Amino acid sequence: MNYKELKYCPGTLKEGFSTYSPVFLRKMFNGKKVSHILPFESPQKNEDVAALFIENRKRISFSGVQEKLSMILDKNHLRLTEKDEQGTYILKPIPRDLKKVTQVPANEHLTMQIAQQVYNINTATNGIIFFKDGTPAYITKRFDVKNDGGKWGKEDFASLAGKTIDNSGSDFKYQYSYEELGLLIQKYVPAWRVEIEKYFSVVLFNYLFSNGDAHLKNFSLLESPAGDFLLSPIYDLVNTKLHVDDTDFALDKGLFADDYQSEKYKINGHAGKTDLIEFGKRIGISKNRIENLIEPFLIKHALIETLVEHSFLETANKRGYLHNYSTKRNYLLEK
16 A cells, blocks of 8 residues: 555544544544654664664663654654653654564554454554655554653553563563463552453453563553552554464463463363453453453454454455454354
8 A cells, every 4th residue: 555645544544534534633643633654764764864763762761672762743743852852652663573574563553453443442542654765653652641741650560570680581571470460450459340351351352363472561550640550551462473473372371370271272272262261260350241351352343354454464464364363263262
């Protein structure tokens, strides 16, 4: 798809737009008319821009191996932040050293849109944006920055679990189970009975859409206006199966703190509905509620195929994306 001749909003993927739709502009840029094309080339194509990006990376504290850059909206234009400026957007260009690396921005954007539009998961506001040379990037609005420039309190689950590179080694953010992570929500969130159901849905979504990199630093608690802490908007959702041959679950223990496996899991090596029900019980959700939470993920939603078709993935990768989804859904449907 030519980035100058779009048919779908590069924010919502809704049909009939050659740039960002008014709905997306309100949500992402407070209604300002911002272009879907950045006023500079990608760092891969311009050495001067690359130098600016290297300097900008020093001013951002977000973790992770993927390059992340801090941006701010100056009138109707996005630009890199300067020294002592508080960024309000994160730009993620195409990363390095992955299979199908050019597809990563489109993959993350699509996966985040499916989570929000199909399953009503509270996600960080996000979209696709293009450099002047047509190279795509992923952009997301920071949810930890207040309207007055201050910051909401935020703590990721690696910190809550007491996991650091010093005490647990380089793989510290993977050394846990989703059951134990859920119990941390019980421990640190007063309204945990509400938030634990949101967490359950995210774990199920990650399984269904092959996000094999949902580690401890990809879950956070965020301070609310009332001063308590709730599960933050979800971020970094990617169908990693398109890029790497990874496992179903990022955390090394998988779903459970012990070695529990359903009979189906023992046969085919993948979690099924029985495993998810057991997981839900262990993190404090009633059986009836678990069934209700799982039900939307068993349904084949037409909107998923529409969003995939409207996405910026290449045709072959659209097929691969849907194949991965169908395979996981079949595991959940098996009796």
